[in-house]
Every structure is written in C-alpha cells, then in structure tokens.
Amino acid sequence: MIDILNVNKNYSTKSADITAVDDVSLHIESGEIFGVIGYSGAGKSTLIRLLNGLEEPTSGDITIGDDTINRLSKKDLRQKRQKVSMIFQHFNLLWSRTVEENISFPLEIAGVPKKERKQRAQELIELVGLKGREKNYPSELSGGQKQRVGIARALSNEPTVLLCDEATSALDPETTDEVLELLREIRDEMNLTIVLITHEMHVIRKICDRAAVMQDGKVVETGKVLQLFQNPSHSVTKRFVKDDINDEETTLALDEVRELFPDSKILKIGFVGSKSKTPVVSRVIKQFDLNMNILSGNIKQTNNESYGHLYVAMEIDSETLQKVIDALANDDITVEVEK
Numbered sequence: 001m002i003d004i005l006n007v008n009k010n011y012s013t014k015s016a017d018i019t020a021v022d023d024v025s026l027h028i029e030s031g032e033i034f035g036v037i038g039y040s041g042a043g044k045s046t047l048i049r050l051l052n053g054l055e056e057p058t059s060g061d062i063t064i065g066d067d068t069i070n071r072l073s074k075k076d077l078r079q080k081r082q083k084v085s086m087i088f089q090h091f092n093l094l095w096s097r098t099v100e101e102n103i104s105f106p107l108e109i110a111g112v113p114k115k116e117r118k119q120r121a122q123e124l125i126e127l128v129g130l131k132g133r134e135k136n137y138p139s140e141l142s143g144g145q146k147q148r149v150g151i152a153r154a155l156s157n158e159p160t161v162l163l164c165d166e167a168t169s170a171l172d173p174e175t176t177d178e179v180l181e182l183l184r185e186i187r188d189e190m191n192l193t194i195v196l197i198t199h200e201m202h203v204i205r206k207i208c209d210r211a212a213v214m215q216d217g218k219v220v221e222t223g224k225v226l227q228l229f230q231n232p233s234h235s236v237t238k239r240f241v242k243d244d245i246n247d248e249e250t251t252l253a254l255d256e257v258r259e260l261f262p263d264s265k266i267l268k269i270g271f272v273g274s275k276s277k278t279p280v281v282s283r284v285i286k287q288f289d290l291n292m293n294i295l296s297g298n299i300k301q302t303n304n305e306s307y308g309h310l311y312v313a314m315e316i317d318s319e320t321l322q323k324v325i326d327a328l329a330n331d332d333i334t335v336e337v338e339k
C-alpha cells in the first residue's frame with residue numbers, strides 16, 4: 001500500500017546542513033495501523049509530511065497505492081491529498097465554523113453539492129459520536145471532542161490513508177484511549193491504512209500493528225508491536241519500552257535483592273497472550289520444589305494480545321535452573337537471568 005524507498009530529506013540552513021530523514025525504507029500494508037516513534041528531532045514530522053507531499057524528498061520515492069507521490073504534477077498531488085488525509089495534535093479546526101461546517105469544509109472545496117455534503121457530515125458526526133453537537137463551535141468542545149471533529153473532517157473525502165500527527169499528545173490519558181479506540185474502529189469499518197507518529201510508546205502499544213523507531217533521521221528498528229515490547233533490540237526502543245512499563249520500582253527492588261541476597265538468581269519470566277493467564281509458573285514451582293521470592297510483575301495489553309513479565313529471585317543451582325528454563329520454554333515462556 002505505502003512504499004517508502006531510500007528516502008532522504010535534507011535541509012540547508014544558514015548554520016548547518018541537516019539530514020532530517022536519512023535513507024528510510026518502509027513498507028506499510030493496506031489496512032495496517034503503523035506507528036512511527038522517536039524522540040524530538042528524530043525526523044517523524046518530516047517523514048509524515050513527505051507522505052502527503054507537503055515536503056518533497058531530496059532523493060528516493062514514496063508510493064501510495066498506484067501513485068509515486070513525489071513524481072505527481074501539482075494538480076494530481078492536490079487530487080491525491082483528498083485520499084491521504086491528516087489529523088493534527090492541535091486539531092487545526094476552523095474556529096468560526098460549527099462542527100458540521102468544519103466536517104463538510106473539505107467537501108465544499110471539492111465541489112460536492114450542499115445536500116450531499118450535509119448528508120455525509122451527518123453520517124460522520126454519528127460515526128465519531130458527536131450527535132447533538134452539530135451546531136456547536138470548536139471553542140465549546142472538549143479536547144477529545146475537537147479531535148473527533150478533526151477525525152470526521154479527515155474522513156469526509158473517503159480517504160484510503162489517514163496520517164495522524166501526534167493526534168493524542170494534547171489529550172489526557174483517558175481521552176487518549178477513547179480517541180485511539182475510535183481510530184481502531186474506523187480502521188476496521190473503513191479498511192483505512194493509518195500511519196501515526198508519536199513520542200508515546202503507550203500509543204504504539206494500544207493500537208498499532210507494527211511500528212518503526214526513529215533516531216537522527218534513521219529507522220533504527222521496525223517490527224510487530226508485541227515483538228518490539230517483548231524483545232526490543234535497539235537502545236532507543238528499550239528506553240521507550242522501559243518508560244511505558246515505568247519499572248523504576250522494579251529496578252530499585254532488584255538492586256536491593258542483589259545486595260541482600262548475593263547468592264540469589266534474579267529471573268525475568270516473560271509471557272505472551274493466553275499463556276499470561278494460565279498457572280504455568282505455579283506448576284514449575286511445585287515440580288521443582290522452588291522457593292521463590294516474587295519481586296514485581298505486570299501484564300500489559302497490546303492491540304490484540306496481552307504480554308507480561310514477572311521478576312523473581314531464588315537460590316537455585318545451575319542444573320535445576322536449566323531444567324526450569326526448559327520446562328517453561330515448552331510453554332513458550334521466556335526466562336532471562338538478570339545480571
């Protein structure tokens with residue numbers, strides 16, 4: 001659906017030459033929710049602006065559907081943009097227009113007759129859960145409601161791709177989850193392809209199927225979301241995952257155990273999906289007569305699976321430890337020995 005091939009974007013400023021996007025190649029499937037995460041300055045905004053032709057790549061190609069957008073004429077690009085729409089962190093609504101007028105604005109520009117515009121706006125208002133708010137102005141709405149207007153407006157031209165530029169960064173956690181849930185429902189209903197950029201791993205975990213991690217203009221890691229959370233390989237991904245788990249207390253507990261029980265082994269036991277709901281660990285405890293000290297644990301939900309970690313400490317000889325690791329591996333449970 002979307003192919004980004006060896007794309008570079010350089011900017012020359014008075015003080016320096018900047019490579020905002022550095023040889024990025026990504027393939028995004030139709031109907032996928034694909035996240036791009038990175039810290040400030042990583043190149044996410046530039047990448048998303050390249051996707052809707054607001055920026056032109058210095059080199060490389062970006063293909064969406066059948067069109068290589070950096071090779072389209074201005075007129076064709078304008079047409080294409082109707083099918084590649086965008087929502088924004090600060091909503092970018094027209095403050096002097098009502099909810100209904102905001103939503104039908106792109107249709108007005110596209111020359112759609114009034115009656116049709118009104119009907120489409122009504123459908124979208126219902127879809128995003130704003131019935132009864134048609135005549136309100138943006139200033140009369142909460143942040144979450146404003147973003148719902150932004151989403152409805154972005155959908156008015158029946159796009160195939162929806163780009164989300166930090167779309168939940170201005171919202172509180174509960175509203176963030178409601179808006180993410182809405183985006184997922186819309187994807188399912190309309191078979192949209194969604195590309196979102198964010199600096200919050202929580203957003204990636206909640207709705208994305210796959211994600212790319214960016215640093216200094218480069219994609220440093222790409223993978224399915226569960227894989228990124230369970231087994232992050234790049235240091236930036238590890239930092240994001242750690243921030244999401246917020247395991248400061250775990251680190252403190254591990255340090256304390258190391259100090260108090262220098263002979264204990266600390267194990268990090270990892271579960272995925274249905275295995276996180278079955279009592280495999282208690283079975284192993286009984287089988288090997290283990291005496292373990294549970295330090296901390298958590299189960300998190302991704303868009304379609306749960307996964308979790310349990311940190312335990314115990315005095316165990318190497319032979320029994322290997323047997324425990326093998327027994328748990330039979331149930332697809334990973335064990336890492338912490339240093």
Ligand SMILES: Nc1ncnc2c1ncn2[C@@H]1O[C@H](COP(=O)(O)OP(=O)(O)OP(=O)(O)O)[C@@H](O)[C@H]1O
Nearest residue numbers: 011013018020038039040041042043044045046047
């Ligand atoms: N128009 C521009 N002119 C010059 N430099 C730019 C321009 N746009 C972006 N940059 C630079 O490119 C790099 C990547 O910026 P970009 O905004 O894409 O990162 P980002 O990951 O979206 O960060 P943030 O989350 O802070 O917006 C930065 O060093 C930035 O200063």
